[in-house]
Every structure is written in C-alpha cells, then in structure tokens.
Amino acid sequence: MERKVVITGLGVVSPLGIGKEVFWDGLSKGRSGIAPVTLFDPGDFPVKIAGEIDNFDPKQFIQQRKSLKVMARDIQLAVAAAQLGVSDAGIDFETIDPTRLGTSLGTSLISMSIDELSPSVQNSLDENADFSIQKWGAEGMNMLFPLWMLQYLPNMPACHISIRYNTQGPNNTITSACAASTQAIGEAFKVIQRGDADMMIAGGTDSKVNPLNYLRYYFSKCLSVNNTRDPQKVSRPFDKERDGFVIGEGAGIVILEEYEHAKKRGAKIYSELAGYGAASDAAGVYGDNYNVNGLIYSMKNVLEDAECNHDDIDYISVNGLSTQIADKIETEAIKNVFNEHAYSIPMSSIKSMIGHLGASSGVVQLVAAALSLENNIVLPTINYETKDSDCDLDYVPNTPREKECRSALLNSFGLGGQIASLIIKKI
Numbered sequence: 001m002e003r004k005v006v007i008t009g010l011g012v013v014s015p016l017g018i019g020k021e022v023f024w025d026g027l028s029k030g031r032s033g034i035a036p037v038t039l040f041d042p043g044d045f046p047v048k049i050a051g052e053i054d055n056f057d058p059k060q061f062i063q064q065r066k067s068l069k070v071m072a073r074d075i076q077l078a079v080a081a082a083q084l085g086v087s088d089a090g091i092d093f094e095t096i097d098p099t100r101l102g103t104s105l106g107t108s109l110i111s112m113s114i115d116e117l118s119p120s121v122q123n124s125l126d127e128n129a130d131f132s133i134q135k136w137g138a139e140g141m142n143m144l145f146p147l148w149m150l151q152y153l154p155n156m157p158a159c160h161i162s163i164r165y166n167t168q169g170p171n172n173t174i175t176s177a178c179a180a181s182t183q184a185i186g187e188a189f190k191v192i193q194r195g196d197a198d199m200m201i202a203g204g205t206d207s208k209v210n211p212l213n214y215l216r217y218y219f220s221k222c223l224s225v226n227n228t229r230d231p232q233k234v235s236r237p238f239d240k241e242r243d244g245f246v247i248g249e250g251a252g253i254v255i256l257e258e259y260e261h262a263k264k265r266g267a268k269i270y271s272e273l274a275g276y277g278a279a280s281d282a283a284g285v286y287g288d289n290y291n292v293n294g295l296i297y298s299m300k301n302v303l304e305d306a307e308c309n310h311d312d313i314d315y316i317s318v319n320g321l322s323t324q325i326a327d328k329i330e331t332e333a334i335k336n337v338f339n340e341h342a343y344s345i346p347m348s349s350i351k352s353m354i355g356h357l358g359a360s361s362g363v364v365q366l367v368a369a370a371l372s373l374e375n376n377i378v379l380p381t382i383n384y385e386t387k388d389s390d391c392d393l394d395y396v397p398n399t400p401r402e403k404e405c406r407s408a409l410l411n412s413f414g415l416g417g418q419i420a421s422l423i424i425k426k427i
Contacts, residue, residue, distance in 0.1 A: 012250070052248070169200075238393075
C-alpha cells in the first residue's frame with residue numbers, strides 16, 4: 001500500500017518578500033513585486049524590469065564566510081528558503097534518523113556574473129582581439145576564483161542543504177527548466193510514497209536577474225519588452241494585450257513527510273500531496289512551439305495518480321506564463337481535460353504578481369496553493385483588463401476570492417517541453 005505524504009513546512013523567498021507570512025500578505029492583497037532592475041545596470045537593453053528580492057542579506061542565513069564564497073545567489077536563496085521551511089516544520093534533528101531524510105531540488109543553469117567573467121575573457125584575447133583558447137588556458141583561467149565551479153554547478157543547492165541538515169537519504173537535483181522544482185517535489189513525493197525516506201526537503205531555486213539570462217530569454221522572444229507601462233502592470237497572464245513574461249528570482253522549500261511520521265512528532269500539516277504527473281510536449285525548445293498534448297497528458301496523469309475526478313478539483317494554480325501562445329495552449333488543455341467543468345473552476349497565475357521565477361516557479365506556486373487551501377482564499381490574476389476570446393475561463397481577475405477549497409491542482413511547463421503537475425488536498 002502506498003504511503004500518504006503530507007506537507008509540514010513552507011519556506012519561501014520571493015519578490016514579495018522573505019518568509020511565508022509576507023509572501024501570503026502580498027499575494028492575498030494582489031500586490032506586485034515587479035520593479036526596475038537594480039541587480040545590474042540594464043543600460044540600453046530593451047527590458048529594464050524584474051521581480052527582484054528586496055533586502056536579501058545572505059549573512060542572515062549563512063554565517064560561515066567560507067561557505068558564502070562558494071555560493072552563487074541561486075544557492076544562497078535555496079539555503080535561506082530551506083532554513084525557513086525547516087523552521088516552519090519544527091524539525092528536531094536530534095530525533096530524526098538522517099538516513100531517512102533526503103533532499104530534492106529543482107535548479108537551472110547558474111550563470112556567472114559579468115564582473116567575474118570579464119577579466120578572464122579580456123586576458124584571453126590575442127593580438128587581433130579574438131578569443132584564444134590557448135591564451136585562456138595559460139592566462140585567462142588564472143583570473144577566475146579558484147573554486148569558481150562550486151559556485152555554479154546546478155547540484156550545489158541540494159548539496160549545501162544536505163550538508164547543513166545532515167540529510168543522508170536520497171539527494172536529487174532536477175534540471176528540467178521551468179518545471180524543475182515541480183518535478184523535484186513530485187520525485188520526492190514518490191521517494192516517500194515507496195518507502196525510501198520518511199521526510200524530504202524539496203523545492204527549487206533560480207535567479208535569472210542577470211545580463212546573460214536576459215539575453216537568452218530576449219532572443220527566445222518570450223520576454224515582454226513593453227517599457228511604456230507601469231512595471232507592476234506588465235505581467236498580465238491571459239489578458240488579450242499580454243506580450244511576454246517578466247523575469248524574476250526566488251526559492252521555495254516544502255517539507256514533505258510521511259503522514260504517520262508527521263502525526264507522531266505532532267507536526268502541523270498544511271495539506272496532503274496527493275498526486276504527481278509529468279509529460280513532455282515534444283514540440284521544440286522555443287516559446288512559440290508548445291503542443292497542447294503534453295499538458296493534457298500531465299493533468300490526466302496527476303488526476304489518475306491522485307485518484308481524483310474532474311469535479312474534485314476546486315482550484316487550479318495555472319502556469320500562466322503571460323505569452324500569447326502559452327496561455328492559449330494552457331486554456332485549451334484545461335478545457336480538454338475538464339470539459340464543461342473547466343468553466344466552473346477558479347484558476348489564477350501568481351506570475352502576474354511575482355514574474356517568472358524559472359526553476360523555482362513550481363514550488364513557489366505550491367507554497368501559495370497550500371496557503372490558499374489553509375486560508376480559503378483563491379488568489380487573483382492581477383492586470384487582467386481585456387478579455388481574450390481564446391482565454392475564456394475564470395482567471396479570478398484582479399481581486400482575491402473567498403472560497404472553500406478541498407483541493408488544488410498546479411501546472412508547470414517551460415522551454416524544452418518539460419511539463420509537470422501536482423495535486424494537493426486538505427486532510
């Protein structure tokens with residue numbers, strides 16, 4: 001018999017603030033965390049806004065100076081979110097078998113900063129100002145911090161968390177683009193369900209607010225380049241005038257735990273993690289090549305895994321990317337799976353308030369959904385002003401809604417076609 005898995009801790013670092021309380025306060029009031037970029041000078045770059053984390057001081061969470069030196073911002077955010085999640089779960093590590101405690105993190109490509117990379121490149125140019133691999137090996141590489149690779153390996157967030165909390169059980173890193181943290185949570189769920197661990201520290205982290213990532217997304221034609229609107233009104237999922245997403249940064253951690261284990265230690269239980277589904281749209285790597293079938297399969301898979309019927313789902317936390325094609329495809333897929341019931345399910349995109357957090361998007365959605373079930377409030381999709389005939393479902397426009405919800409489904413998908421879905425239920 002499969003074991004029941006529950007969520008007993010929530011940790012989040014987001015553009016709306018640090019910690020679940022300020023995060024929930026911002027979401028439930030429909031507040032936007034989008035503002036002009038401050039982490040670097042965008043200069044003449046056509047995109048100048050982001051969902052940044054204000055007043056994040058890693059020293060509040062990481063006291064060891066040597067540890068900080070080998071942590072890129074993505075890693076720092078993950079460690080901070082883990083501390084918040086572990087504290088929220090009230091774990092007494094003296095009573096926990098470390099071999100039954102694991103870690104599962106979703107991450108992305110961690111980009112080197114221009115300031116760190118530039119001296120190495122400048123010292124690798126030949127007399128014609130062309131990059132020389134020979135000169136880089138002889139001179140340019142010596143300009144890098146000796147342990148530079150430890151700052152940028154995608155498995156480092158999970159490693160640092162594992163070391164800090166002595167998690168000797170399964171330790172996994174998922175790098176599946178914007179579905180990464182959702183898949184990491186889903187895989188952690190299965191680890192506990194099949195009996196390979198009793199607790200998992202699961203989630204994801206990503207910081208896309210740097211020049212290299214801006215260029216990547218700009219050339220993939222996914223970013224909004226609208227600089228005439230108020231920054232807080234640019235991200236507008238499902239609105240007819242949407243023109244792309246806004247880059248953000250953040251990290252989230254959920255503590256997953258086997259139900260009887262949680263009850264025995266008297267843990268607070270937010271909800272049951274009841275199902276996990278995944279698929280691929282197999283359509284292409286760019287944002288204008290989505291295939292509706294992958295999202296359909298993912299949602300059907302998660303409904304089957306959670307043993308839910310269509311009318312069991314009271315709320316959907318949609319991916320809501322804010323691009324023309326992605327929002328249209330997601331709407332089409334939901335109607336295909338839920339048929340006429342799709343029109344009676346409230347759904348919302350928190351990306352309207354915090355932007356696109358990359359690999360950490362899914363876990364941050366899950367934290368929001370768990371708090372929605374706890375507070376009986378369906379979060380809004382802000383900036384929804386003009387109806388689109390292709391997007392004709394209930395996106396809870398602009399204002400939160402009081403509603404008793406027994407369960408919620410969430411979707412994540414991203415460039416490359418990776419798709420994942422989760423279902424949580426009230427206990």
